[in-house]
Amino acid sequence: xxxxxxxxxxxxxxxxxxxxxxxxxxxxxxxxxxxxxxxxxxxxxxxxxxxxxxxxxxxxxxxxxxxxxxxxxxxxxxxxxxxxxxxxxxxxxxxxxxxxxxxxxxxxxxxxxxxxxxxxxxxxxxxxxxxxxxxxxxxxxxxxxxxxxxxxxxxxxxxxxxxxxxxxxxxxxxxxxxxxxxxxxxxxxxxxxxxxxxxxxxxxxxxxxxxxxxxxxxxxxxxxxxxxxxxxxxxxxxxxxxxxxxxxxxxxxxxxxxxxxxxxxxxxxxxxxxxxxxxxxxxxxxxxxxxxxxxxxxxxxxxxxxxxxxxxxxxxxxxxxxxxxxxxxxxxxxxxxxxxxxxxxxxxxxxxxxxxxxxxxxxxxxxxxxxxxxxxxxxxxxxxxxxxxxxxxxxxxxxxxxxxxxxxxxxxxxxxxxxxxxxxxxxxxxxxxxxxxxxxxxxxxxxxxxxxxxxxxxxxxxxxxxxx
Numbered sequence: 001x002x003x004x005x006x007x008x009x010x011x012x013x014x015x016x017x018x019x020x021x022x023x024x025x026x027x028x029x030x031x032x033x034x035x036x037x038x039x040x041x042x043x044x045x046x047x048x049x050x051x052x053x054x055x056x057x058x059x060x061x062x063x064x065x066x067x068x069x070x071x072x073x074x075x076x077x078x079x080x081x082x083x084x085x086x087x088x089x090x091x092x093x094x095x096x097x098x099x100x101x102x103x104x105x106x107x108x109x110x111x112x113x114x115x116x117x118x119x120x121x122x123x124x125x126x127x128x129x130x131x132x133x134x135x136x137x138x139x140x141x142x143x144x145x146x147x148x149x150x151x152x153x154x155x156x157x158x159x160x161x162x163x164x165x166x167x168x169x170x171x172x173x174x175x176x177x178x179x180x181x182x183x184x185x186x187x188x189x190x191x192x193x194x195x196x197x198x199x200x201x202x203x204x205x206x207x208x209x210x211x212x213x214x215x216x217x218x219x220x221x222x223x224x225x226x227x228x229x230x231x232x233x234x235x236x237x238x239x240x241x242x243x244x245x246x247x248x249x250x251x252x253x254x255x256x257x258x259x260x261x262x263x264x265x266x267x268x269x270x271x272x273x274x275x276x277x278x279x280x281x282x283x284x285x286x287x288x289x290x291x292x293x294x295x296x297x298x299x300x301x302x303x304x305x306x307x308x309x310x311x312x313x314x315x316x317x318x319x320x321x322x323x324x325x326x327x328x329x330x331x332x333x334x335x336x337x338x339x340x341x342x343x344x345x346x347x348x349x350x351x352x353x354x355x356x357x358x359x360x361x362x363x364x365x366x367x368x369x370x371x372x373x374x375x376x377x378x379x380x381x382x383x384x385x386x387x388x389x390x391x392x393x394x395x396x397x398x399x400x401x402x403x404x405x406x407x408x409x410x411x412x413x414x415x416x417x418x419x420x421x422x423x424x425x426x427x428x429x430x431x432x433x434x435x436x437x438x439x440x441x442x443x444x445x446x447x448x449x450x451x452x453x454x455x456x457x458x459x460x461x462x463x464x465x466x467x468x
Contacts, residue, residue: 079398079399080398080399080429081397081398081399081431081440082397082399082429082430082431083127083128083430083431083432084120084128084129084130084429084430085130085399085427085428085429085430086106086108086116086118086130086132086427086428087426087427087428088108088110088111088112088114088116088426088427088428089110089112089426090110090111090112090142090426091110091111091405091422091423091424091425091426092108092109092110092111092405092406092422092423092424092426092427092428093109093110093111093142093143093144093145093405093406093422094107094108094109094143094144094145094146094147094157094405094406094422095107095108095109095146095406095407095408095420095421095422095428096146096147096148096155096408096420097120097408097409097410097418097420098148098152098169098410099152099410100148100152100169100170101152101170103119104119104120104122104410104412104418105117105118105119105120105133105148105152105169106118106119106120106130106420106428106430107146107148107155107157107169108146108422108428109142109143109144109145109146109157109159109422110142110143110426111142111143112142113139113140113141113142113143113159113161114135114136114137114139114143115136115139115143115146115157115165115167116132116134116135116136117132117133117134117135117136117155117167117169117172118130118131118132118133119131119133120418120430122412122418122432124412124413124416124418124432128430128432130430133172134167134171134172135172136155136157136165136167136172136174138163138165138174138177139157139159139161139163139165140159140161141159141160141161141184142159142160143157143158143159144158144159144160144184144185144186144187145157145158145185145187145188145406146158147188147189147190148169148190149190149195149197149211150190150191150192150193150194152169153168153169153195154166154167154168154169154175154195154211154212155167155168155169156188156190156197156211157188158185158186158187158188158199159184159185160184160185161184161185162179162180162181162182162183162184162185162201162203163177163178163179163181163185164177164178164185164188164197164199164207164209165177165178166178166197166211166212166214175211175212176209176211176212176213176214177214178197178199178207178209178211178214178216180207180209180216180219181199181201181203181205181207182201182203183201183202183203184201184202185199185200185201186199186200186201186202186226186227186228186229187199187200187228187229187230189230189231189232191232191236192232192235192236193235193236194236195210195211195212196208196209196210196211196217197209197211198230198232198239200226200227200228200229200230200241201226201227202226202227203226204221204223204224204225204226204227204243205219205220205221205223205227206219206220206227206230206239206241206251207219207220208220208239208253217253218253218256219256220239220241220249220251220256220258222249222258222261223241223243223245223247223249224243224245224247225243225244225245225269226243226244227241227242227243228242228243228244228269228270228271229241229242229270229271229272229273229284230242230273231273231274231275231282232275233250233275233280233282233296234275234278234280234296235277235278237253238250238251238252238253238259238296239251239253240273240275240282240296242265242270242273242284243269243270244269244270245269246263246264246265246266246267246268246269246270246286247261247262247263247264247265247270248260248261248262248265248270248273248282248284248294248299249261249262250262250296250299259299260296260298260299261299262294262299262301265284265286265292265294265301266284266286266287266288266290266292267286267288268286268287268288268311269286269287270284270285270286271285271286271287271311271312271313272284272285272286272312272313272314272315273285273315274315274316274317274328275317276317276326276342277317277319277320280295280296280297281293281294281295281296281302282294282296283305283315283317283328283330284315285311285312285313285314285315285330285332286311286312287311287312288311289306289308289309289310289311289312289332289334290304290305290306290308290312291304291305291308291312291315291330292304292305293305293345302345303345305330305338305340305345305347307336307338307347307350308330308332308334308336308338309332309334310332310333310334310359311332311333311359312330312331312332313331313332313333313359313360313361313362314329314330314331314360314361314362314363314376315328315329315330315331315363316328316329316363316364316365317342317365318342318365318371318372318374318388319365319366319367319368319371320342320368320371321368321369321371324368324371325341325342325371325372325389326341326342326343327339327340327341327342327348327371327372327388327389328340328341328342328345329363329365329374329388330363331360331361331362331363331376332359332360333359333360333379334355334359335352335354335355335356335357335358335359335360335378335380336350336351336352336354336355336360337350337351337354337360337363337374337376337386338350338351339351339374339388339389339391348389348391349388349391350391351376351384351386351388351391351393353384353386353393353396353442354376354378354380354382354384357378357380357382358378358379358380358381358382358403359378359379360376360377360378361377361378361379361403361404361405361406362376362377362404362405362406362407363375363376364376364407364408364409366409366411366417367411369411370411370417370435372387372388372389372390373385373386373387373388373394373417373435374386374388375407375409375419376407377404377405377406377407377421378403378404379403379404381398381400381401381402381403381404381423381425382396382397382398382400382404383396383397383400383404383407383419383421383431384396384397384442385397385417385419385433385435385439392441393441393442394433394435394437394439394441395433395434395439395440395441395442396439396440396441396442396443397419397421397429397431397433399429399431400421400423400425400427400429401423401425402423402424402425403423403424404421404422404423405422405423405424406421406422407419407420407421407422408420412432413432415434415435415436416432416433416434416435417432417433417435418430418431418432419431419432419433
């Protein structure tokens with residue numbers, strides 16, 4: 001498009017000194033100047049977007065509905081052990097949960113173009129109520145992701161309308177509407193220690209704003225296709241992006257220039273990425289069924305992680321305490337979650353609880369107080385909680401009736417975790433899972449409790465199924 005930055009063939013570049021701390025860099029973002037964008041005609045942008053989006057958005061090519069493979073009893077089990085449920089009028093694409101000012105807040109984003117902020121009122125002893133706090137309107141296309149900032153001060157929503165919106169969780173007020181991308185926003189990612197926010201778009205670029213003021217800080221132009229995933233490297237000191245063009249670019253966030261452009265990292269599109277919490281490493285997952293470990297200071301691929309037989313949709317390092325064991329999880333559409341040593345990248349175990357039932361769509365680790373606890377969600381309509389170090393399933397969350405697209409967790413009470421999940425069945429469900437080994441071990445609750453007495457469904461409150 002005329003006037004927009006052109007992708008560059010950058011090659012390799014010299015090493016960068018990253019001695020500046022992430023907090024200082026965040027201060028730079030706070031005080032930095034706005035990037036001045038050449039103005040394109042609104043009519044031209046609308047015409048291009050209309051042309052690009054003129055297709056059946058609900059048709060997903062190359063997929064088979066799980067209900068065509070299994071009976072309802074096999075897929076859904078007829079069991080719902082969630083403690084509360086809220087509903088959109090279309091698929092719930094993104095969920096996030098956070099403890100903000102002693103309150104447990106839940107955010108949901110849907111294919112109905114709406115985000116909603118909820119309050120979870122609880123005793124964590126079996127009684128949970130979810131009440132609508134604010135309806136966050138303004139997007140004109142699907143809200144693909146919702147995310148709280150590290151301190152809970154802001155909530156961000158990213159949409160297929162090309163917008164990122166910043167909200168105040170305490171009031172539900174719109175703080176900023178961040179513009180720039182000419183096409184869909186595919187993902188958003190807060191700075192780990194500040195209020196800069198990064199987004200990747202199908203317009204082949206990544207965008208960075210200072211969220212409180214709405215300033216556009218940088219445009220990262222260098223990919224040839226959609227920027228499908230990204231990460232803050234070295235705890236927020238640099239930026240790494242990956243693309244459907246199979247390449248990875250390491251960026252200097254201050255200057256917006258590439259330090260390494262690693263081409264043909266995979267044989268197919270890159271669809272997932274995570275950054276090591278401390279080391280200069282990122283891991284990419286691809287449709288070619290492999291994951292790759294990349295040293296971002298040199299741009300070298302250190303290891304290829306093989307063993308999956310389908311697209312690697314999710315990769316994540318655990319939140320190991322100082323001196324603790326570093327673990328890496330890779331989740332694939334083959335239904336397997338593989339656990340790797342985060343230093344040697346040797347395979348430790350393979351979790352097959354979703355295998356031959358559905359593909360894994362997301363994985364999520366608990367904080368460092370429970371560094372071995374991992375959650376997954378899948379097309380088999382379930383979420384599962386694992387002891388990844390021991391290789392065992394602690395609990396399976398039943399209740400959804402279609403693919404679970406997103407999952408988040410927050411520690412609550414004594415030895416319990418609140419799990420929230422968003423699904424193609426238009427619902428977000430809230431589960432409370434014990435971490436003391438008394439979960440259902442992956443069996444339907446009525447089977448798990450067979451030796452302890454009959455299964456009693458949770459007591460639901462009138463607010464347990466709230467349409468928006």
